[in-house]
Amino acid sequence: xxxxxxxxxxxxxxxxxxxxxxxxxxxxxxxxxxxxxxxxxxxxxxxxxxxxxxxxxxxxxxxxxxxxxxxxxxxxxxxxxxxxxxxxxxxxxxxxxxxxxxxxxxxxxxxxxxxxxxxxxxxxxxxxxxxxxxxxxxxxxxxxxxxxxxxxxxxxxxxxxxxxxxxxxxxxxxxxxxxxxxxxxxxxxxxxxxxxxxxxxxxxxxxxxxxxxxxxxxxxxxxxxxxxxxxxxxxxxxxxxxxxxxxxxxxxxxxxxxxxxxxxxxxxxxxxxxxxxxxxxxxxxxxxxxxxxxxxxxxxxxxxxxxxxxxxxxxxxxxxxxxxxxxxxxxxxxxxxxxxxxxxxxxxxxxxxxxxxxxxxxxxxxxxxxxxxxxxxxxxxxxxxxxxxxxxxxxxxxxxx
Numbered sequence: 001x002x003x004x005x006x007x008x009x010x011x012x013x014x015x016x017x018x019x020x021x022x023x024x025x026x027x028x029x030x031x032x033x034x035x036x037x038x039x040x041x042x043x044x045x046x047x048x049x050x051x052x053x054x055x056x057x058x059x060x061x062x063x064x065x066x067x068x069x070x071x072x073x074x075x076x077x078x079x080x081x082x083x084x085x086x087x088x089x090x091x092x093x094x095x096x097x098x099x100x101x102x103x104x105x106x107x108x109x110x111x112x113x114x115x116x117x118x119x120x121x122x123x124x125x126x127x128x129x130x131x132x133x134x135x136x137x138x139x140x141x142x143x144x145x146x147x148x149x150x151x152x153x154x155x156x157x158x159x160x161x162x163x164x165x166x167x168x169x170x171x172x173x174x175x176x177x178x179x180x181x182x183x184x185x186x187x188x189x190x191x192x193x194x195x196x197x198x199x200x201x202x203x204x205x206x207x208x209x210x211x212x213x214x215x216x217x218x219x220x221x222x223x224x225x226x227x228x229x230x231x232x233x234x235x236x237x238x239x240x241x242x243x244x245x246x247x248x249x250x251x252x253x254x255x256x257x258x259x260x261x262x263x264x265x266x267x268x269x270x271x272x273x274x275x276x277x278x279x280x281x282x283x284x285x286x287x288x289x290x291x292x293x294x295x296x297x298x299x300x301x302x303x304x305x306x307x308x309x310x311x312x313x314x315x316x317x318x319x320x321x322x323x324x325x326x327x328x329x330x331x332x333x334x335x336x337x338x339x340x341x342x343x344x345x346x347x348x349x350x351x352x353x354x355x356x357x358x359x360x361x362x363x364x365x366x367x368x369x370x371x372x373x374x375x376x377x378x379x380x381x382x383x384x385x386x387x388x389x390x391x392x393x394x395x396x397x398x399x400x401x
Contacts, residue, residue, distance in 0.1 A: 066154025346383030
């Protein structure tokens with residue numbers, strides 16, 4: 001009996017260390033085989049973990065395929081010992097559609113019409129232009145029911161089941177988180193970009209200079225007349241009121257998705273939103289014309305930690321953290337980072353990683369690991385790999401210090 005009590009005392013005093021309940025994760029977007037030769041998995045009790053991340057194209061992938069991708073990634077995490085971070089696309093790569101109950105509109109319906117003009121497609125520029133299906137209507141009951149099923153059946157159920165298993169086995173640290181969103185916003189194209197975008201055989205045309213959100217606002221009871229009257233009563237422009245309403249629409253859509261995940265069994269401290277905080281460095285005119293440049297506070301909801309793209313030069317980090325703290329949060333996620341020229345030395349990368357972790361970022365997710373040398377966001381030819389090794393081996397810096 002004495003020996004048993006002694007053993008228990010040793011275990012409780014640190015003789016056998018348990019995995020921390022809330023580690024800080026450095027995540028490389030890609031699969032472990034791309035970086036395992038350089039970075040072996042960390043021990044379970046490490047306060048700083050190295051994981052891998054995957055992106056799920058939630059809007060365009062069948063439920064069965066989503067489930068297979070999630071299970072495969074969980075199996076890889078369990079087999080290799082690298083924690084897993086899952087990113088969900090919430091609006092970027094939607095499938096082609098001409099269903100007015102699904103897609104966004106570019107104006108309110110005219111008298112006698114059931115819907116406004118439909119958006120035919122969306123243009124994206126992430127290093128190069130590509131065109132995708134039209135952006136969805138966030139307030140559409142049809143679309144929201146579709147997304148609920150996609151996330152519940154394709155992602156949350158297999159993930160929650162594996163989490164229950166991992167908790168019993170003291171391996172819950174293998175789940176780094178679920179990122180619900182991908183620079184969430186609403187679609188605008190306020191002017192024709194120069195040079196004119198080309199994607200394959202498709203070329204941007206003049207009719208595609210649009211602002212969307214009219215379908216969502218119609219679902220909320222707005223008409224052209226109501227929007228004009230409310231703007232006049234407040235002494236603001238219709239554009240200002242429109243933007244304020246759409247910020248709320250986007251926020252509520254993200255919160256809806258996060259709520260689905262929490263109710264399905266995913267802990268809220270492992271769920272992150274994903275917004276760009278570039279509004280902290282843009283002019284008022286740029287902010288007013290771009291549906292992605294939303295306030296930092298838009299990322300905050302009761303069902304998740306706020307998450308942001310934290311690439312050097314693309315935002316003001318002090319303003320971002322200040323706004324996070326004003327919202328009452330201390331822990332958040334740098335759910336996307338790129339290594340860019342001018343901040344790509346080992347020292348600069350390490351300073352960036354340390355700053356983020358010391359200011360409350362519980363996840364640091366690095367994009368561009370698989371990009372070949374010479375590409376805009378290529379990582380492996382920069383000082384980032386050496387900085388990652390140094391960051392992982394350093395003592396954890398308490399947030400706020």
